[in-house]
Amino acid sequence: MDENTVSNGNEQDPSKSSRRNFLKNIGLLGAGVTAGAAALYSGDIFEKKKAATGESRVLLTQDNKLVEVDSLEMKALATNPTKMMLEKGREGIPGKRWAMVIDLSKCRNARRCIAACQEAHQLKPEQYHLNTLQMQDNAETAPYHMPKNCQHCDNPPCVAVCPVDATYKRGDGIVLIDNERCIGCRFCMAACPYSARIFQWTTPKDAGKHNGEAYNVELNVPQKLGTISKCLFSADRCRDEKLPYCVSACPNGVYYFGDENEDAVTNGTTKETLRLSKLLRDNGAYQLMPELGTKPRVYYLPPKNRLFPFEPSTD
Amino acid sequence: MEKIISDLSHHIRLNKGFFLWMGFLGLALIACLYAYIQQLSYGLGVTGMRDVVSWGLYISNFVFFVASSLIGMLISAVLGLIGMKWVHPITRIAETIAVAFAAVAGLVIVMDMGRPERLAYVFMYARFQSPILWDVTVITTYFVISFLLLLLPMIPDLAVLYKRFGNLPGWLKPVYKALSLNWCNLPEQNRIIRRSIYILLILIIPAALSIHTVTSWLFAFTTRSGWDSTIFGPYFVSGAFVAGTAAVIIAMFFFRKNYKLQDYLTDLHFNNMGKVLVLVAFVYLYFNINEYLVPGYKLKRADAVHLRELMSGQFALIFWLVQVCGLLIPIIMMLFRRMRKPLPLTIISAAVLLGAWFKRYLIVIPTMSHPFLPVQHVPENFKVYTPTLTEIAITLLSFILVLIIITLISKFFPVIPIVETANDKGLDPLKSIES
Numbered sequence: 001m002d003e004n005t006v007s008n009g010n011e012q013d014p015s016k017s018s019r020r021n022f023l024k025n026i027g028l029l030g031a032g033v034t035a036g037a038a039a040l041y042s043g044d045i046f047e048k049k050k051a052a053t054g055e056s057r058v059l060l061t062q063d064n065k066l067v068e069v070d071s072l073e074m075k076a077l078a079t080n081p082t083k084m085m086l087e088k089g090r091e092g093i094p095g096k097r098w099a100m101v102i103d104l105s106k107c108r109n110a111r112r113c114i115a116a117c118q119e120a121h122q123l124k125p126e127q128y129h130l131n132t133l134q135m136q137d138n139a140e141t142a143p144y145h146m147p148k149n150c151q152h153c154d155n156p157p158c159v160a161v162c163p164v165d166a167t168y169k170r171g172d173g174i175v176l177i178d179n180e181r182c183i184g185c186r187f188c189m190a191a192c193p194y195s196a197r198i199f200q201w202t203t204p205k206d207a208g209k210h211n212g213e214a215y216n217v218e219l220n221v222p223q224k225l226g227t228i229s230k231c232l233f234s235a236d237r238c239r240d241e242k243l244p245y246c247v248s249a250c251p252n253g254v255y256y257f258g259d260e261n262e263d264a265v266t267n268g269t270t271k272e273t274l275r276l277s278k279l280l281r282d283n284g285a286y287q288l289m290p291e292l293g294t295k296p297r298v299y300y301l302p303p304k305n306r307l308f309p310f311e312p313s314t315d
Numbered sequence: 316m317e318k319i320i321s322d323l324s325h326h327i328r329l330n331k332g333f334f335l336w337m338g339f340l341g342l343a344l345i346a347c348l349y350a351y352i353q354q355l356s357y358g359l360g361v362t363g364m365r366d367v368v369s370w371g372l373y374i375s376n377f378v379f380f381v382a383s384s385l386i387g388m389l390i391s392a393v394l395g396l397i398g399m400k401w402v403h404p405i406t407r408i409a410e411t412i413a414v415a416f417a418a419v420a421g422l423v424i425v426m427d428m429g430r431p432e433r434l435a436y437v438f439m440y441a442r443f444q445s446p447i448l449w450d451v452t453v454i455t456t457y458f459v460i461s462f463l464l465l466l467l468p469m470i471p472d473l474a475v476l477y478k479r480f481g482n483l484p485g486w487l488k489p490v491y492k493a494l495s496l497n498w499c500n501l502p503e504q505n506r507i508i509r510r511s512i513y514i515l516l517i518l519i520i521p522a523a524l525s526i527h528t529v530t531s532w533l534f535a536f537t538t539r540s541g542w543d544s545t546i547f548g549p550y551f552v553s554g555a556f557v558a559g560t561a562a563v564i565i566a567m568f569f570f571r572k573n574y575k576l577q578d579y580l581t582d583l584h585f586n587n588m589g590k591v592l593v594l595v596a597f598v599y600l601y602f603n604i605n606e607y608l609v610p611g612y613k614l615k616r617a618d619a620v621h622l623r624e625l626m627s628g629q630f631a632l633i634f635w636l637v638q639v640c641g642l643l644i645p646i647i648m649m650l651f652r653r654m655r656k657p658l659p660l661t662i663i664s665a666a667v668l669l670g671a672w673f674k675r676y677l678i679v680i681p682t683m684s685h686p687f688l689p690v691q692h693v694p695e696n697f698k699v700y701t702p703t704l705t706e707i708a709i710t711l712l713s714f715i716l717v718l719i720i721i722t723l724i725s726k727f728f729p730v731i732p733i734v735e736t737a738n739d740k741g742l743d744p745l746k747s748i749e750s
Binding site: 128163187 | 370447
């Protein structure tokens with residue numbers, strides 16, 4: 001029915017048909033001219049650009065592809081470095097499960113780990129992400145020195161109680177604190193059975209020197225007044241595939257650090273890499289207060305067969 | 316009946332005593348505000364708190380404030396709903412105390428924050444797994460219900476006072492007019508207000524139990540010795556009734572004397588409040604025995620350290636003063652009728668209230684002082700917590716705010732419900748305002 005009507009119309013009124021064709025042709029011509037002009041114009045701009053720089057850069061994209069880009073095409077993205085680091089710091093390092101092993105038989109309370117830690121994290125001498133405690137389990141057993149840091153629990157009581165999601169557990173096992181978010185209520189300090197957390201009660205060390213620096217959540221610097229700080233398993237070093245500050249600084253081979261998924265830990269002093277599961281099994285490894293159900297990621301090897309006499313610390 | 320109205324409203328005037336008292340509170344407020352400004356500019360380091368004792372005076376004061384605010388629910392709801400007529404003249408005093416303490420409790424928590432300017436984050440990034448969120452929710456709810464329970468029963472009173480204004484301060488007239496919401500004693504109005512109050516009285520019971528139970532969970536949800544307890548909820552609630560009852564008795568004594576209410580707050584009311592205090596103090600004593608004897612019998616290592624510090628160590632003096640002078644002796648004394656007369660009962664209540672404050676100190680600080688792992692290589696002021704002057708001034712600031720709120724409410728509104736008192740005597744002052 002429709003077809004008929006159309007054909008009939010064509011037969012009956014050829015002038016209508018030719019007007020339509022005319023309009024169509026004009027339209028095509030116009031489009032062609034515009035496209036041509038645009039092509040000429042952009043070609044001209046491209047030529048001018050080429051003339052201006054003539055050099056191209058080879059860049060590596062985030063998904064590991066090499067691309068060639070003209071240097072004029074490159075523009076810096078307007079970014080907020082603090083925000084970028086905060087976003088990256090929430091994600092963790094894919095595929096990793098960091099773990100630490102502390103061999104108490106080797107600790108001589110050199111406290112070099114503490115110095116390295118305090119240096120990296122801009123801490124005052126009385127502020128400890130890591131502290132060596134003089135322990136004695138009972139009157140009959142020998143005293144020993146025990147480095148104690150955040151245990152990076154898999155069931156962290158501190159994370160549970162935080163009202164604003166400022167402290168969080170990452171996929172790679174590290175518990176971090178976002179000090180752009182922390183409100184300073186200190187509930188996490190009350191909840192932590194290991195006393196691992198510290199608070200910036202007064203103006204942080206060298207506060208003036210680091211004014212205006214972007215906040216790095218994986219290093220927790222610059223430290224901020226009125227917020228919480230604690231051991232981060234040197235999350236920044238983990239990202240660079242390096243050992244944590246304390247682990248590298250130890251002169252006595254106390255610390256092992258590595259990836260539980262790879263089942264390998266590396267000694268910070270000897271750089272010897274061992275099987276984590278075997279090290280734990282063969283040496284009677286234990287965790288601090290496992291009865292609390294916090295599931296720490298730090299393991300201790302008991303202080304047996306010590307090669308040196310115990311020297312009490314001055315404090 | 317005229318006598319009742321004028322007796323219960325003649326304190327509503329601006330006299331010299333009021334200006335002196337408010338002037339004193341105002342000056343003290345300014346001095347203490349200065350301390351808070353110090354804290355704002357230099358951080359929480361101006362307090363005695365450090366990494367070991369990281370919750371101090373502020374948190375124990377917060378617990379005390381939440382505790383004291385609970386009394387509104389005990390007097391109005393529990394005693395009111397079971398038909399105790401003698402509580403009628405006391406209900407408004409109890410609600411005033413509840414509103415004042417609940418309002419300032421919220422501020423006390425802000426005073427303890429390291430970053431008070433980030434308060435909005437609590438709502439922006441709210442994590443409902445955190446008991447702090449629960450506490451914020453229930454305290455706000457409790458404050459709103461208490462405020463309504465202060466306001467609604469006052470509507471008929473204000474209508475009466477507006478009608479027969481007499482020589483009350485002129486500027487109060489529009490306030491009374493606005494707050495009495497055109498009340499003209501219609502049966503429909505009466506029905507609505509009675510039902511609203513009834514519903515609020517029922518709602519306030521779970522709200523009140525929640526605020527102090529959740530506040531106790533801020534501690535009981537941790538693993539620390541001294542806090543890791545399953546009875547902390549009821550233990551805190553019963554302790555709250557002790558603190559609140561004592562606070563109401565003290566307030567009753569001052570209102571009776573300063574506002575000349577001897578005919579309305581009689582020996583009978585003090586006698587009965589004394590009995591209430593004995594009852595709740597006994598319940599609290601029972602919970603105290605549980606709280607200390609159960610871990611004391613087993614003496615797990617960390618519990619043993621905690622209990623030793625409390626009973627014979629650093630905190631022994633406060634501990635025994637609180638238990639003996641703040642609980643045991645008051646209980647024994649109040650068993651005698653003579654000790655439930657206004658003056659002796661007020662003195663006993665003051666001891667109980669003081670004890671209740673220090674009891675919160677004993678709940679918070681000793682547990683913080685002795686964490687599971689040894690405290691080593693830190694300065695001396697990390698090991699022993701001593702509140703600083705600034706910190707004490709900021710704590711006083713919260714008390715000054717409570718006193719200002721209570722003074723303003725009690726000074727410009729009838730302390731004792733007028734209509735209810737008249738009704739209890741078979742009179743109806745509302746007849747005259749029916750239009």
